[in-house]
Amino acid sequence: MNAYKSRRARRPHAVIIGMMGAGKTRVGKEVAHMIHVPFADADLEIEREVGMKIPQYFERYGEPAFRRVEADLIADFLEDFEGVFSLGGGAPMTPSTQDALADYIARGGRVVYLDADPAEAMERANRGGGRPMLNGDANARWKKLFKERDPVFRRVANVHVHTRGLTPQGAAKKVIDMVAQRTVHVTGATIEPYDVAIGEGTMGHLVEVLGPKPHKIALIHTQPVQRHSDRARALLRQGGYEVSEILIPDAEPGKTINVANGIWERLGEEGFTRSDAVVGVGGGAATDLAGFVAATWMRGVRYVNCPTSLLAMVDASTGGKTGINTPQGKNLVGSFYTPAGVLADMRALVTLPNDIFIEGLGEVAKSGFIRDSEILSILESHADELRGFDGSSFLGTPLEDVVAELIERTVTVKAYHVSSDLKEKGLREFLNYGHTLGHAIEKLEHFRWRHGNAVAVGMVYAAELAHILGYIDQNLVDYHRSLLGSLGLPTSWNGGSFDEVLALMHRDKKARGNMLRFVVLDGGPGHMVHLDNPPADAVEEAFRRIQQ
Numbered sequence: 334m335n336a337y338k339s340r341r342a343r344r345p346h347a348v349i350i351g352m353m354g355a356g357k358t359r360v361g362k363e364v365a366h367m368i369h370v371p372f373a374d375a376d377l378e379i380e381r382e383v384g385m386k387i388p389q390y391f392e393r394y395g396e397p398a399f400r401r402v403e404a405d406l407i408a409d410f411l412e413d414f415e416g417v418f419s420l421g422g423g424a425p426m427t428p429s430t431q432d433a434l435a436d437y438i439a440r441g442g443r444v445v446y447l448d449a450d451p452a453e454a455m456e457r458a459n460r461g462g463g464r465p466m467l468n469g470d471a472n473a474r475w476k477k478l479f480k481e482r483d484p485v486f487r488r489v490a491n492v493h494v495h496t497r498g499l500t501p502q503g504a505a506k507k508v509i510d511m512v513a514q515r516t517v518h519v520t521g522a523t524i525e526p527y528d529v530a531i532g533e534g535t536m537g538h539l540v541e542v543l544g545p546k547p548h549k550i551a552l553i554h555t556q557p558v559q560r561h562s563d564r565a566r567a568l569l570r571q572g573g574y575e576v577s578e579i580l581i582p583d584a585e586p587g588k589t590i591n592v593a594n595g596i597w598e599r600l601g602e603e604g605f606t607r608s609d610a611v612v613g614v615g616g617g618a619a620t621d622l623a624g625f626v627a628a629t630w631m632r633g634v635r636y637v638n639c640p641t642s643l644l645a646m647v648d649a650s651t652g653g654k655t656g657i658n659t660p661q662g663k664n665l666v667g668s669f670y671t672p673a674g675v676l677a678d679m680r681a682l683v684t685l686p687n688d689i690f691i692e693g694l695g696e697v698a699k700s701g702f703i704r705d706s707e708i709l710s711i712l713e714s715h716a717d718e719l720r721g722f723d724g725s726s727f728l729g730t731p732l733e734d735v736v737a738e739l740i741e742r743t744v745t746v747k748a749y750h751v752s753s754d755l756k757e758k759g760l761r762e763f764l765n766y767g768h769t770l771g772h773a774i775e776k777l778e779h780f781r782w783r784h785g786n787a788v789a790v791g792m793v794y795a796a797e798l799a800h801i802l803g804y805i806d807q808n809l810v811d812y813h814r815s816l817l818g819s820l821g822l823p824t825s826w827n828g829g830s831f832d833e834v835l836a837l838m839h840r841d842k843k844a845r846g847n848m849l850r851f852v853v854l855d856g857g858p859g860h861m862v863h864l865d866n867p868p869a870d871a872v873e874e875a876f877r878r879i880q881q
């Protein structure tokens with residue numbers, strides 16, 4: 334086991350919060366029953382611990398004493414209970430519980446705000462009595478508490494479920510679906526906010542994300558993902574849109590000015606206006622091209638990405654870079670243009686070939702190194718299953734949840750860097766870890782090497798360079814090799830001379846004038862620094878170390 338691996342703590346599948354009468358107990362039990370895990374209700378556990386009913390405890394010891402017992406018990410359960418856990422209505426108001434919930438979310442947990450219609454919840458809360466917080470005018474008390482608590486519930490929860498008019502079973506099904514779905518909200522000073530929805534069936538949100546304004550939709554996709562674009566087309570037609578299906582050449586040949594031009598001609602002939610929209614379905618090449626067409630048609634129309642490769646889900650489809658290649662190089666023409674939404678549907682991965690999945694893990698590992706070491710820990714714990722990825726038998730297995738968590742965490746890392754630096758002036762450059770050499774390798778290999786594979790070697794190179802210059806220790810360099818190797822990613826390259834590589838690294842987009850610029854780790858994972866103009870002998874020695 335490695336020093337960078339942390340023990341993955343036990344944690345509840347979901348924690349349910351909400352107002353009195355929202356159905357936390359009833360619906361929570363139903364959820365636990367449906368997914369075959371235990372259920373615990375904080376109030377019942379407290380009653381068991383203190384040996385009396387809650388109203389009695391309130392009367393004898395008062396609310397502050399109750400809150401202390403409650404907070405301690407919740408803290409213990411968040412560390413150790415593996416099931417569905419419902420809290421009492423007032424529990425999330427205690428600051429230490431808010432911290433414990435935030436920590437639980439950081440460990441991958443789901444805090445579900447069960448948001449019932451006030452009239453329904455009030456009526457239900459009045460049933461049966463036994464709620465000391467509602468003593469007196471129960472409805473007035475409920476409304477006052479709702480005003481205080483609703484903003485806190487919204488803040489501490491990462492899943493928000495409206496249950497108006499739903500039966501307990503209907504509400505439980507909705508909770509299960511929404512807990513399985515993960516959402517990363519991308520925002521920033523210069524970004525129109527949008528969500529990346531990750532999970533099985535998220536493509537089903539297509540119509541909701543496109544909204545009522547578009548009349549015509551250009552559905553851009555490649556042949557290998559026909560099955561998924563057929564689904565998108567059916568959803569769009571059900572939603573009442575007129576769909577123009579546009580098949581583009583697969584992979585990089587789709588990212589050309591000729592392909593874009595063909596689409597512009599078609600949109601013109603078919604009368605696409607500024608309120609119409611584009612949907613891109615496919616790997617990163619297809620979503621880059623679709624985004625570029627959306628950014629340029631009528632100077633910008635709405636677009637939604639449905640990424641189908643792991644790399645497109647974690648990287649290409651988010652962050653707002655769109656573009657095409659020119660004969661002089663990749664991505665030389667393009668625009669920063671953010672999508673209206675990204676729907677990373679796990680069902681798309683069922684047809685993804687193993688080698689293309691593994692390539693995507695290169696960018697996932699990168700995000701672990703630059704910001705979120707829990708990603709490294711997850712990759713390490715599941716390296717064998719990830720390397721053996723088989724899309725056809727993947728849905729419904731524990732690996733699906735692991736992959737969904739990796740996607741969520743990696744997109745979160747990307748969103749963090751993009752939110753404050755959309756146009757890549759500083760912080761966003763850290764996303765380029767491993768890319769300085771990686772891009773040179775891709776070019777020298779005439780793009781027969783896949784991007785994520787080249788980045789993996791590039792990260793080992795950056796680690797060697799950082800070590801030579803005293804930024805990190807040998808263990809961390811070794812760790813790069815062992816982790817990436819265990820995932821099936823390459824860690825060495827011997828396809829070109831140092832002079833060729835150096836010339837290309839000088840043309841990297843981070844370079845300034847004649848000065849080379851790298852991003853490297855300083856001390857350990859999560860600590861990035863810019864490295865400008867490093868000594869020439871170190872740059873060469875690090876290269877020698879990745880050759881074999």
Ligand SMILES: NC(=O)c1ccc[n+]([C@@H]2O[C@H](COP(=O)([O-])OP(=O)(O)OC[C@H]3O[C@@H](n4cnc5c(N)ncnc54)[C@H](O)[C@@H]3O)[C@@H](O)[C@H]2O)c1
Nearest residue numbers: 557584616617618619641642644645648649654681684685
């Ligand atoms: N915009 C950005 O920020 C950004 C970031 C990283 C990469 N990119 C771009 O993304 C592209 C690489 O993305 P990629 O790795 O997805 O390559 P890709 O789009 O070429 O897809 C790789 C191959 O996998 C196939 N494929 C994808 N999903 C599939 C599925 N579900 N089932 C079966 N086959 C499937 C594709 O059709 C293709 O043949 C490059 O053009 C790169 O420049 C852009």
Ligand SMILES: Nc1ncnc2c1ncn2[C@@H]1O[C@H](COP(=O)(O)OP(=O)(O)O)[C@@H](O)[C@H]1O
Nearest residue numbers: 352353354355356357358359360457499500501
């Ligand atoms: N969606 C629902 N539809 C109908 N009755 C419900 C629903 N949710 C809860 N109930 C009922 O309302 C009452 C209060 O629910 P409970 O789960 O105790 O709420 P909470 O734990 O949030 O205070 C119970 O009698 C429960 O069976």
Ligand SMILES: O=C(O)C1=C[C@@H](OP(=O)(O)O)[C@@H](O)[C@H](O)C1
Nearest residue numbers: 352353376421422423464465466
């Ligand atoms: O709202 C509150 O402050 C309380 C709600 C109750 O739980 P329910 O929300 O399950 O009724 C229970 O924890 C206690 O009476 C205090």
